[in-house]
Structures are given as structure tokens and as C-alpha cells.
Amino acid sequence: MSAVSSATETSLTGEVIAAKKQARFALARKTIVTPILLSLLLIAITLITVMTGSRPFNQTVIDVLVRVIFVVGLYIFIGNSGVLSFGHIGFTCLGAYAAAWLTINPIMKSSALPGLPDWLLQTRLIYWQAAILAALFAGVAALIFGKVLMRLSGIAASIATFAVLAMINTIYSNWDSVTGGTSSVVGIPIIRTIWPYLIGAVAAIFIAWAHAISRSGLALRAARDEPTAAAASGVDIPKERLVAFVVSGAVMGLGGALMAHSIGVVTPDTFYLSLTFITLSMLVVGGMGSLSGGVIGVVLLSALIQALRWMEGGVSLGDATFALPKGIQEIALGVIMIVILALRPSGLMGNREITLTRSNRNT
């Protein structure tokens, strides 16, 4: 009897399910242009780099791709929740050290980091396996911190995330036998080929896109716009924030692992205030509420930094060489950021995403 009625129900609702599926795919299809375009942008930059074959340029573009991962990671939490976080570079630190623990030659490890547990001392993984585990490790750490932090909101939450950054930095600066203290941890295999970084950045972009259009991402963006109305519509705000916090923490951990492999050396202060500042600036300049804004912010500001460095080094025009004074790079960057934010307070992209039609949200 019950089987019969449920069968009828299934056939009745079949049509509706099909309609709903269509609606779901429609949402995905409408928005998937954005991650594809952003990935194509990065692929184009990478291909140009490979074709020029210049070693320093190669390293610069690797830095850009790593920063794309960081800024996209920040966007997943900050962009969707509207809560500014100063703590995410802490998860990058966790990811970078996890990659170091998992990939350094066991002989070097047992002399430099004798405090590591035996199984970890014996482990030696390939960089990409280490990067995946580093992302998981950072995600678990984000879950633990997030459980406490996500109950806070507004400025209290932001300051608390800053405390997380300071805590992680202090622990990693002082736990000498496990992290090497403030001195550099060396011997991390350096990956000079650009492709893994491209794959990491593209993966981060697609993770961010999938999260933003998921139920959880939708609920979080609603809570960002109107918290009371979202709660009255059945959105559990701390829970949805936690989901975003964990996903973004894992992406930051992935970026940290790749950064460790791009430079081969980690210290706790690599992952502290200056990296926090530069990545947050890139997100804010690009547009906090937009995935495209994050990626474009990285590319533009990186290009700007590179151009300024180049001019500091001296430009030859005919017989004369012009060089900007040293330090102009930081100052110019600051001024340009202020100008951009004065003209476009919500960043270059605001809440919009790049699409082929340029107006997907307003039709």
C-alpha cells in the first residue's frame, strides 16, 4: 500500500523534479561563465610566460598564481559573509609548514625539526599529495577556530580573527623543535614549473564559484545583505559562516603549501602582517563581494608592483637612465589604492562578476 502510494508520488513529482533540475543547472550555467573566463585569463598569462621562457618572469607569474589562491580563499569567506578577516594568512602558515613537514628529506628533518613525531619524520610525500593534506590540515584548523569565532559578528569577529593570526604566528615562532622557531625551515623541494600553480589557482576559482552558488553560499550572501531577514527565512548564520570559513581556510592552506614549494623556505614571518596586508588590499581593490574582483585585483596590483620595481631598477631611454628612488614602490602602491577606493569604494568590480554579456545580474 505504502509502496504504491510512494510510486504514484514519484511519477507525479517526476516532472517537477525535472523542472527543478533544469532550474539548478540554469543557475550553474548562467554563472559558470565567470570561473571559465577567469581561468582563461590565468591560462593566457601562463602561456605567455612559458613562451617567453624567462626565468625571473616565470617566478613572478608563479607568485601571481599563488596570490590568486590566497585572494580567492579570502573571498570565499570575506566576500560571501561580509565579515573582514585578518586571520586567514594564519591558515596559509599552517598549510606551508604542513607541506614542509611532509616533503623535506627525512634526514634533514630529523636534525632540523627533531620534535616532530616519528611517523611524520619518516614520511616523505610528493608535493601535490602534501599540498592536498596541507589544505585538509588548514581546513580542520579553521573548523576548530571557526566553531568559536563564528558566533561573533562585525568588528568583534574581525579582531578575533586577527588574534588567531597572532596566536598561530607566536606558536610557530616559538615551538623550535617542531617549526624551527623564527629561523628558516629549508630543504622544501622547489617546484619551478608553472603548471601546478596554474592548476591550484584554477581549482581555487572553481571551488569558490561552486561554494557561492551552493545553498550554503546563497544563504550566507543573503545573511550578508540582511541578517535579520535571513534568520527569519530559516538561515542558520553561524553555521553557514563556519562552512565558508572552513572552505576558505582549506584554500588558504593549499596556497600556503604551494607558496612553500615556490620558494623552498618558510619562516613564520613570511605568513604574517605584510602578506595579510597585500592580499587584503588586492581583494578590497578588486571588489570584496566579487570573485572576479579578487582575481583582477591580484593581476592588476601585481602588475603594478612589478612595473614600479622595474622603474626603481632604472629605465634606459636613449642614453639617459631614469630610476625612481627606492621605496617609491610602497608609497605609489598606497596612493594608487587610496585613489581607487576613493573613486570606487566597493572596489573595481563591486559586487559584479565578469560575464560575456556584462549584465547577467540586471537583465
Next chain:
Amino acid sequence: MSLLALSDITIRYSRLTAVREVSFSMTEGEILFITGPNGAGKSSLLRAIAGVTPVAAGKIQLAGQDITGQAPENIARLGLSMVPEGREVFGSLTIEENLLVGTGMQARDRTSRARTASDLEAVYMTFPILKDRRNGQAGLLSGGQQQMLVIGRALMTNPRLIAIDEPSLGLAPNITDQVYERLIALQAQRQLTLLIVEQSSARAMMVGGRMILMRGGQIVLDGDARTLGSGEAIQAAYFGYEDH
């Protein structure tokens, strides 16, 4: 049995008592207007029922279940949907996304997803303008359209009771008429229970149903909107003449 029952609800904001020992109950399918002057405690009461504002004392029951002190998201899941004052649409989301936020967020199985699809169609049938602009940004809708969107969003959770705070606020009278027309039609179609806060009692008299008049955090009148509205008692109650 009553769908919603309040007993001796008191709401305080630090030392200020906004609502003082208010009790009333609603039966299923009823339309109840809460009217009264500014500062009467109408909105506080509505927000307390939805779980947004904490109550200092008293008990709120929804279909016999005690919901006092529950989180708003839990109350929404139990079938009470609130439309907050000021048409709080999720401005950066599209209209369809706004509606989907209101669906049972836990639902992952096929039948509930199918229900979401049919709920969405039902809302689009009630408010065709929302369907026309389903992919448009909600923040760009006009005031009346935004009010329809928030009502549509409240409908998506399949509530038994919708509590609406000042639906006419800032709307032109003819747009308000349209909004009420839809509300009354919905109430009839779905056996919805409506709890509506309005500052003016004129709208309640036009629509009919039951009306509670609040002043100074207490209920001063409770009765049929049409008969109450025509008497002098309401003016006295509204402006507090009996104090003199």
C-alpha cells in the same frame, strides 16, 4: 486549538518596557491586525514572536509547541515566517536567489527539492512580475516589487502563519492596495494565518478581520476591525483620551 498563543509577554530594552504582559491567541486562517501609534510595542511584539527580539517574561506557543526563546531560524522551520519592516530584500542576490534562500535549507532529498520547485512556481504565479525579472538584482526592484518579493520569500518556507511588519510603509496607496489584494487572495487560497502590524487602523477597517489596538505596550482594544473602526472608542483608545 489556537495556532499562535501568547501569554503575559513582556519585552524590555534595558530599563524601558516596550511590551507589558500582553496575551492573545489566533486561530488557523485568521487575519489579525495589530495597530496603534508609534512606540506602542507592535513591532517589538512581532519581532519577539519571530524570535528576533528576546522576551523578558511570558510564553509563546505555536500550534501547541513552546517557541519562547527559540532562534528565528528554528521558528521559521516550525511554520512561522516573518516579513521584517522595511522590505529587507537581499539586494545583491537575484530575485530567484532571494526566493531560494527561504526554502528549507536542510532539504537535500528529491521530494523536498521537487517541493521547492513547485513552491517557486506558485510564488511566480501569485507575483508574475517576479518571474519576469527572476534573474534581475533584487536591489533594483521598486518598493512595491520588493514588498512582493519579501512576501514571496516568506511563502517559500510553506508557513502556516506569516507575520508582516508594516507592509504599507513607504508605498504609494495604489501599490499598497495591490499588495493587500495578493495577501488576501493568498490567505483564502492557502488557509494562511496572517498577523499584520500597521500603524493606521484604516487599512484594517478596509480589509476586515480582527484588530488589536495597542498603546503604551498594552492591548487596549480587541475585536472585529469593521465594528471597532467605526466607533469612537477607537479614537479614544488610539489617542488616549480616557487619560484625561
